[in-house]
Amino acid sequence: MRKVILFMSVSVDGFIEGPGRDISWHLVDDEVHGHVNERLRSMGAFLSGRVTHELMAGFWPTADADPASTAPMVEFAGIWRDMPKFVYSRTLQNSGWNTTIVRDVVVEEVLALKAEPGGDLALSGAGLAATFRRLDLIDEYSLYVHPVLVGLGKPLFEPSAARTGLRLAETRPFGNGVVLLRYERVRPS
Numbered sequence: 001m002r003k004v005i006l007f008m009s010v011s012v013d014g015f016i017e018g019p020g021r022d023i024s025w026h027l028v029d030d031e032v033h034g035h036v037n038e039r040l041r042s043m044g045a046f047l048s049g050r051v052t053h054e055l056m057a058g059f060w061p062t063a064d065a066d067p068a069s070t071a072p073m074v075e076f077a078g079i080w081r082d083m084p085k086f087v088y089s090r091t092l093q094n095s096g097w098n099t100t101i102v103r104d105v106v107v108e109e110v111l112a113l114k115a116e117p118g119g120d121l122a123l124s125g126a127g128l129a130a131t132f133r134r135l136d137l138i139d140e141y142s143l144y145v146h147p148v149l150v151g152l153g154k155p156l157f158e159p160s161a162a163r164t165g166l167r168l169a170e171t172r173p174f175g176n177g178v179v180l181l182r183y184e185r186v187r188p189s
Contacts (some may be wrong), residue, residue, distance in 0.1 A: 001146075002044055002112070002114045002115075002116065003121070003139035004047070004110070004114065004120070004121045004132060004137055004140075005043075005120050005121065005138075005139065005141075005142055006048055006123045006124070006129050006140070006141045006143075007036070007039075007123065007124055007142045008124060008129070008142075008144070008156055009028070009143075010144070010145055010156045011148050011149060011150040011153075012144055012145060012146070012148065013149045013150060013151065014155050014157065015151075015153040015154060016126050016131070016153070016154050016156045017039035017075070017150075017153050017154045018151075018156070019152050019153055021181050022153070022178070024188075025054060025146060025150060025152075025167060025178045027148075027178050028178075029174075029175075029176050029177065030071070031174050031175055032072070032174050032176065032178050033072035033073065033178065035172070036076075036144075037072055037076050037079060040076070040083075041079055042119045042120075043083060043121065044084070044116070044118030044120060045084040045085065045118075045119075045121050045123050046080070046085045046121075046122050046124065046149055047086050047114070047124070047132075048085065048123070048124045048128060048129065049089065049125040049127050050088070050089035050092045051125065052128070053085065053087040053089075053092070053095065053099070054092075057096075060076065061077070061080075061081055061097060062077070063076070063077040064077035064078060070136075071079050076109050081097060083098065084098050084100070085097065085099040085100070086102050087099055087100070088102050088104070088105055089102075089103070094186040096186050098153065103149055105135060105137075106127070107135050107137065110135075126155070126156055126158075129157075129158070129171075130158050130160075133157070133164065134160070136185075136187075138164075138185060139168065139178075139184065139185050140182065140183065140185065141156070141181075141182070141183040141185075142180065142182045143156075143181045144178055145179045145181055146178050147178065155157065162164040164185065165186035165187070166183035166184065167182060167183060167184050167186050168182075168183055169182045169184045170183070171183040
């Protein structure tokens with residue numbers, strides 16, 4: 001069965017963006033981006049919310065045509081365009097780029113998607129991740145921790161009464177100070 005894997009960049013103090021949606025502190029150099037590409041290339045689909053999808057769709061479809069794009073950016077543009085995408089939104093009406101719009105997160109539908117053949121499912125976006133976490137649909141957390149304290153902004157995880165058991169599966173430091181922390185979900189027997 002395929003896994004749902006949350007992929008997110010986060011500050012040391014737990015934010016995915018600073019005030020005003022600032023992500024200028026994200027340190028995604030060629031090494032980090034190349035690693036992310038390597039992991040995402042084998043995925044079966046991207047799962048995201050409307051905001052994340054619109055941000056991605058506003059840049060990646062033509063990023064490989066921009067002479068300022070680095071080699072990892074050019075590679076990711078192709079990965080993003082070709083990958084099936086499921087966007088969870090109650091308001092989005094149309095979307096191109098190999099995208100299916102899903103109105104609600106329904107556990108049985110996600111489990112059916114996981115049961116299909118193919119690569120794992122890459123989840124992104126804090127709001128959608130909170131819903132998937134509440135429904136215990138996340139199998140793995142791949143967090144790219146950036147060496148910065150943002151102080152204010154949007155946290156990756158909202159407060160919750162639910163405890164989620166995790167097992168450290170991998171750590172990987174990058175030359176720019178970013179550290180990958182990869183955790184697998186530990187489910188009670």
